[in-house]
Amino acid sequence: MLRRKEYIELYKSFEIKFVSPYGDTREFIKVQLYKQIVSSRISENIKRKPLIVFYFASNGIDIPKEDWTYEMKESAREYSLDYPVPGAGKRYSNFGNTIRFLTSIITILTCTIIFYLYNQKTIQLKSDLDEFTSFPKTGDKYYGSMTQPISNSDIPEKSYGWIKIIYVNPNDSIVSYRTSFDLGAVSFNTLETDYTNFEFIIFEGKFKVTGDREIKIISPSKKMRFKSQVIDDNIRNYKISAN
Numbered sequence: 001m002l003r004r005k006e007y008i009e010l011y012k013s014f015e016i017k018f019v020s021p022y023g024d025t026r027e028f029i030k031v032q033l034y035k036q037i038v039s040s041r042i043s044e045n046i047k048r049k050p051l052i053v054f055y056f057a058s059n060g061i062d063i064p065k066e067d068w069t070y071e072m073k074e075s076a077r078e079y080s081l082d083y084p085v086p087g088a089g090k091r092y093s094n095f096g097n098t099i100r101f102l103t104s105i106i107t108i109l110t111c112t113i114i115f116y117l118y119n120q121k122t123i124q125l126k127s128d129l130d131e132f133t134s135f136p137k138t139g140d141k142y143y144g145s146m147t148q149p150i151s152n153s154d155i156p157e158k159s160y161g162w163i164k165i166i167y168v169n170p171n172d173s174i175v176s177y178r179t180s181f182d183l184g185a186v187s188f189n190t191l192e193t194d195y196t197n198f199e200f201i202i203f204e205g206k207f208k209v210t211g212d213r214e215i216k217i218i219s220p221s222k223k224m225r226f227k228s229q230v231i232d233d234n235i236r237n238y239k240i241s242a243n
Helices: 070-082 094-133
Strands: 005-019 026-039 043-046 051-056 089-092 141-149 156-169 174-179 203-211 214-218 225-229
Antiparallel strands (some): 005 026, 174 203
């Protein structure tokens, strides 16, 4: 427990004549200025504004703040300036300084770890995207959209699924590939679609990188196109490397 305490401590006292708030006569009024202190195991805070009390010197009766005359209110403002609270401010105990030190260390370590993890993630993502857009190897698999003409028609049909690279010619950027048996509607859970069984028909096209997250394979006739695009940052959802 921090055991927080609040208390006051007298630091200035004197008598002066004021017109009584309860009559027209001038009477000796005692003025006392107090420090307002809030302390705990961690710190001690002495407020900069004093607590000012007026009471009759003759009988010691306190004058409530709501009964102060205009003269008393103005005098109280002046006393706050003329007799500032000594030692005002916040001071930390040895225990408090230790807590602050440990908190600073934890904050620095946390920020360092977050920065490190963010950098590692950024570096890894860049490496993965470089791998995704690099020229494919035999055995690489991609998930994406396949646009091809319907039989005996030039009307394109789009379907989604995996392809497997079976031959590459880096000099001409030509690749040959087979399509999955499981071509169909788009799936956001790409790894739940079949990426192990492929058709026997072989297609050929030119491999192109069209963005830092997108590749295309376009047939010589340009009627058949395959496009793979990384939507999230998990590259394996869109490319499974042969090794």
